[in-house]
Amino acid sequence: MEKVSHLGATLTRWRVGQSTFLAWPEHGARLMNWHLTLGDGSVRDVLYWPEVGDLGEFARIRGGNPILFPFNARSYDRGDIHFWRAADGIRRPMPMHGLARQGAFRVTHADATGFTALFVPGEEARACYPYDYEFTVRYRFEPLGLVCELSLLNLGEAPLPWSAGHHFYFTLPWTEGLTRADYAIRLPATRRVRHAATGELAPGPQLKEIESLANPELIDAIHLGLKENTVVFGERGHAGDVIMRIGAHKVPAPDATCVTWSESATAPYYCVEPWMGPPNAPEHKTGLHLVPPGQRQTFTVAITIK
Numbered sequence: 001m002e003k004v005s006h007l008g009a010t011l012t013r014w015r016v017g018q019s020t021f022l023a024w025p026e027h028g029a030r031l032m033n034w035h036l037t038l039g040d041g042s043v044r045d046v047l048y049w050p051e052v053g054d055l056g057e058f059a060r061i062r063g064g065n066p067i068l069f070p071f072n073a074r075s076y077d078r079g080d081i082h083f084w085r086a087a088d089g090i091r092r093p094m095p096m097h098g099l100a101r102q103g104a105f106r107v108t109h110a111d112a113t114g115f116t117a118l119f120v121p122g123e124e125a126r127a128c129y130p131y132d133y134e135f136t137v138r139y140r141f142e143p144l145g146l147v148c149e150l151s152l153l154n155l156g157e158a159p160l161p162w163s164a165g166h167h168f169y170f171t172l173p174w175t176e177g178l179t180r181a182d183y184a185i186r187l188p189a190t191r192r193v194r195h196a197a198t199g200e201l202a203p204g205p206q207l208k209e210i211e212s213l214a215n216p217e218l219i220d221a222i223h224l225g226l227k228e229n230t231v232v233f234g235e236r237g238h239a240g241d242v243i244m245r246i247g248a249h250k251v252p253a254p255d256a257t258c259v260t261w262s263e264s265a266t267a268p269y270y271c272v273e274p275w276m277g278p279p280n281a282p283e284h285k286t287g288l289h290l291v292p293p294g295q296r297q298t299f300t301v302a303i304t305i306k
Contacts, residue, residue: 001013001014001110001111001112004022006055007052007053007054007055008054008055009024009027009055011023011024011032012024012025012110012115014112014113014114014141016112016113016141016142016143017142017143017144018036018037018038018143018144019034019035019036019046019141019142019143019144019145019146020033020034020035020036020037021033021034021139021141021146022034022049023064023115023139024058025105025107025110025115025117026104026105026106026107026117027058027059027104027105028058028059028066028067028100028101028102028103028105029067029100029105029117029119029137029139030058030064030065030066030067030101031047031064031065031139031146031148032047032049032063032064033045033047033048033049033063033064034046034047034146035047036144036305044171044174044240045171045174046170046171046174046242046305047063047064047065047168047169047170047171048063048064048169048170048171048172048268048269049061049063049064049169050062050063050268058102059101059102062169062263062267062269063169063269064169065148065166065167065168065169066097066100066101066166066167067100067101067137067150067164067166067167068097068098068100068101068164068165068166068167068275069098069099069100069119069135069150069152069162069164070098070099070129070135070152070161070162070163070164071084071094071097071098071162071163071164071279071280071281071282072097072098072163072164072165072257072259072273072275072276072277072278072279072281073096073097073195073259073278073279073280074096074195074199074279074280075094075199075279075280075282075283076198076199076280076283077091077283079198079199081199082094082095082096084282084283085282085283086161086282087158087159087161092127092128092129092130093127093128094128094129095124095128097167098164099119099121099124099125099128099129100119100135100137100164101167103119103120103121103122103125104119104120104122105117105118105119105120105137106118106120108136113140113141113142114138114139114140114141114146115138115139116136116137116138116139117136117137117138118134118135118136119134119135119136119137131154131156131160132154132155132156133152133153133154133155133156133160133291134151134152134153134155135150135151135152135153136149136150136151136153137149137150137151138151142304144304144305144306145302145303145304145305146302146303147300147301147302147303148166148300148301148302149298149299149300150164150165150298150299150300151296151297151298151299152164152291152296152297152298153291153295153296154291154292154293154294154295154296155294156293157293158293159290159291159292159293160290160291160293161281161282161288161289161290162276162288162289162291162297163275163276163277163281163282163287163288163289164275164276164299165257165273165274165275165276165299166273166274166275166301167271167273168271168272168273168274168303169269169270169271170233170242170269170270170271170272171268171269172213172268172269172270173235174235174240175235175238178235179214180212180213180214180265180270181212181213181214182235182236183212183213183214183233183234183235183236183270184210184211184212184213184233184234184236185210185211185213185218185231185232185233185260185272186209186210186231186232186233187207187209187211187223187226187231187258187260188209188226188227188228188230188231189207189209189223189224189225189226189227189258190224190225190226190227191204191223191224191225192204192205192206192207192221192222192223192224193222193224193278194220194221194222195220195222195278195279195280199279199280199283199284200280200284201222201278201280201284201286204221204222205217205218205221207221213233213270214265216265218260219260219261219262220259220260220261221259221260222257222259222278222279223257223258223259223260224254224255224256224257224278224286225254226246226251226252226256226258227251228250228251228252229245229246229247229249229250229251229252229256230243230244230245230246231243231244231245231246231258231272231274232244233272239306240305240306241305241306242272242303242304242305243303243304243305243306244258244272244274244301244302244303245301245302245303245304246258246274246301247299247300247301248300255276255277255278255286255287256274256275256276256277256287257274257275257276257277257278257287258272258273258274258275259271259272259273259275260272260273261273274301275287276289276299277289
């Protein structure tokens with residue numbers, strides 16, 4: 001573990017076996033880049049991070065793994081975007097992807113294999129999500145993988161709603177000369193939806209369990225009803241697959257969600273995003289989780305290269 005000065009910021013870098021991880025834990029608990037040093041000395045970027053001239057709009061940079069908390073993507077209240085309504089009936093604002101990716105964190109533990117960071121709610125967070133809680137992000141780095149745990153402790157007296165997730169930007173293609181057509185994803189979902197402009201979940205595309213990553217129907221598809229917790233994608237017929245495990249159980253909860261997205265067909269990344277539930281969970285209740293007073297819930301995602 002070492003400190004790295006970059007564009008006026010102090011980042012932290014971990015080298016664990018073949019893997020190197022770069023993060024800014026104090027800002028969004030953001031893992032920025034993960035790359036592997038291969039046996040021939042070449043480097044493979046697993047998580048994409050763009051070349052930028054400054055970090056002033058850090059939360060908006062497309063790269064690494066933004067943490068989505070307390071809710072994923074767009075929230076609505078009765079058709080109005082960027083609002084939500086809690087059980088108390090009060091309408092409150094809620095930014096796109098929630099509060100954590102632009103929020104401050106305090107590192108509570110760091111060692112040679114990772115870190116734990118505690119969310120420090122600012123004025124915006126207190127207005128949008130005015131509860132008594134502790135939200136922590138814990139990364140454990142491994143020679144060929146990582147484990148990330150999102151944990152919410154309810155310190156209040158009423159059930160605490162949440163539906164958090166990740167926004168992993170995976171480098172794609174990761175072999176020079178290949179295109180998205182050379183990559184496939186195995187995503188064992190039984191239901192697929194899209195997020196309508198008014199907040200509802202609308203019927204989604206009909207997809208096979210194994211699809212080419214060049215299929216445009218995958219973009220912005222929300223995959224539910226996972227038959228198992230493992231999603232695999234990579235180059236057809238070659239080693240080096242990305243293996244993602246969502247949650248701690250072999251078969252996730254029915255509302256557990258994986259989203260496939262990319263900004264364009266030529267973007268140098270492809271997002272495979274494990275979420276606790278689909279967008280707008282507070283309104284339609286699909287994938288909305290409640291933490292009882294005094295209790296803690298944890299959402300765990302593991303990624304391995306094989």
